[in-house]
Amino acid sequence: MQKTLASFPGSFKKLFGYLMDETKDLKVLFHDFEDGAEGFELVAARFCYNKKSLDCISFWTWSELLVALKECQDLLSASDSSLILEKILDCVVTRLASLVVASPCTCSSENTRISWWFEDLLVLKIDLIDKVIRMSISRNIDHAMISKFLLCYQRSRFLTATPTEKCKIMEVMINLLSLLDRSSFSCKLLFGILRVVSSLKISSHHKSILENLIGSQLDRATIDFLLVPSSRRKGYVYDVNLVLRLVKAFYIEGRCFVLASRLRKVASLVDSYLVEVAADCHLSPSKFAALVLVLPDDARESHDRLFQAIDIYLEVHGGLCEAKKMKICSALNYAKLSTDALKHLARNPKFPSRIAIQVFINQQSKLENLFEDKTHLVDTFSSSVFAEESIDEKVSSDQVLVYAKRINLPNKAEHLDVQLQAMQCTITELEKYCGIMQTQIGNIPRTRLSSLGNNARFLPKLCS
Known part of the structure; x- marks a missing residue:
């Protein structure tokens, strides 16, 4: 062990250099070393493994990679990083991206076969999950699968997390979701997250990110x-x-x-x-x-x-x-x-009186347009098709026209209700007359239509 440590520069070399030729056993005691034996093992590995040794990590099994990740997160702070950790993360994400890691259990469905690794990563802390997911996104791993894992992770960790830990988990989760394609998660998922964070004290920045995701x-x-x-x-x-x-x-x-x-x-x-x-x-x-x-x-x-x-x-x-x-x-x-809504609005005392006047003007305009269209159709048919019809029908038509001409826009608001009723009656009469004309057109013999010559194909279509 002393030969390995002494081969590197620094304090170790100075400490062991003059003892290299001694054959007796050498013991080195580190008092109050942080994290004990496991801490020393990781630190020694960080200094003693060369590039050739790190290349061997790619041949580790899935379970060995998980154990190594667990040991790294126990000894390294959130801001810490090491060559070994980066290499392990790279191997883990590579396995997930290529799906070459065989599931340890027999899976009956495609979804289970792909997502079996969810449970394996639930033991990792949120800082390490952040690193894994960001690297997975850069490797184009399915975004829908990532969003499902994040939801699974949040539900699992919340069972034992403190309020502070819950805030940290949700903030990281929101950040990661914002990096995913919008179609990879549902609106229901986002509102579920909104309900969760409503009882937590997450930052306003992360609340804004979540609301923008929902708004999209x-x-x-x-x-x-x-x-x-x-x-x-x-x-x-x-x-x-x-x-x-x-x-x-x-x-x-x-x-x-x-x-x-x-x-x-x-x-x-x-x-x-x-x-x-x-x-x-x-x-x-x-x-x-x-x-x-x-x-x-x-x-x-x-x-x-x-x-x-x-x-x-x-x-x-x-x-x-x-x-x-x-x-x-x-x-x-x-x-x-609609006509019913306008009628209700014009008679509704809860609305301002000026609103009723505006409604009446709008209704009057609609009626005048309708009246012009109907009058044009009546005149056209009266001169071509209905010249031989009975006097009673002509009187009925004249009554409709005279009744419609009586409508005038008063200047006083107290007459609005009366005028609105008159308009509704006029519309009813016009629709009734339109129905009569349609019935009469259907009863016209083909010989009479043929007598119109080429003008027959220009007959207007009423009340379609």
């Missing part, structure tokens, strides 16, 4: 995922600020371009969330307004669910001033509301 997959989430309880000091039931940050993270992840289909899914999710939180009497108008305005107008094809949420909120918060109501209602696009 927000279109895959469900309403149950978003209903995260808020802290007691905030007062309201659900964590509205979290949802606002997730939606903004969705836009940041998509940069300047987000697929319309993904945007529609997020809009539908936000509308469902709005309906859920609208009944919270502690939710402030500013927070609710921020929620209804967090998405652009083109994110929604219909504003009916948004109107429903606002209606519920105004019902619960009856004492709001007109300015706050207008701020909330500014998110509504009346052109994207």
Whole structure:
């Protein structure tokens, strides 16, 4: 042993140099050596193994590599590194990447055959796991398999970990997940991690990374995922600020371009969330307004669910001033509301009076466009096909036209309800007349259509 140590420069050579020729047994005592015999063995190995010896590590068995990793982590700090450790890690990851290591047990499924090594690595501390996973990512090991292992590791280590250790595990796990392909883990997994860290004191930096990961997959989430309880000091039931940050993270992840289909899914999710939180009497108008305005107008094809949420909120918060109501209602696009929603909105006393006027103007515009289209069709058919029809039918047509012409936009808000009823009656009459025309067209003999000559193929199609 003394010959081996004395062959290296430094204190060992000076200590043993003049004793090299003595034949008697030599004993060397190290008092209070850190980590005892195992520590000395590792230190001696770090100084005494040459490159040729390190090359032999690649021929070690899987179990020998695991034992060596365990010994390294017990003796080296997180910031420590050694040539031996790097060589062992390289061999371990190489085996995982090539899948040449045979499973120690007989596996019946492909998934088990690939992931059998999960349990073997659970004994490693999180700092060493960080090194293994980062090296595995650089070797293009399947990202989905890595994310499954991280979840398995977190569940296993949490059984005995202290709060401080749990924070460390989650922070490293979040960092590693951010390096993986977004399709390699589910939105459900991320929200599960969010629930875990909500009770831990992880850094704000790592919370931000996690929320950005969730935001990138927000279109895959469900309403149950978003209903995260808020802290007691905030007062309201659900964590509205979290949802606002997730939606903004969705836009940041998509940069300047987000697929319309993904945007529609997020809009539908936000509308469902709005309906859920609208009944919270502690939710402030500013927070609710921020929620209804967090998405652009083109994110929604219909504003009916948004109107429903606002209606519920105004019902619960009856004492709001007109300015706050207008701020909330500014998110509504009346052109994207159905006829029933417009009718309800115009008669709803909870909404500001100015909203009712705007709704009436929008409804009037829709009716005028509809009336022009129907009148054009009626005139065309009256001059070509229905010239020989009965006087009663002509009188019915004239009644519809006269009734429609009576509609006029009043300047006073108190007449809105009466005028809206008149518009609904007019639409009903026009639809009824359209049905009559369709029936009559179907009853026209082919001989009469043929008498129209080439103009027959230009007959307009009504009420398709």
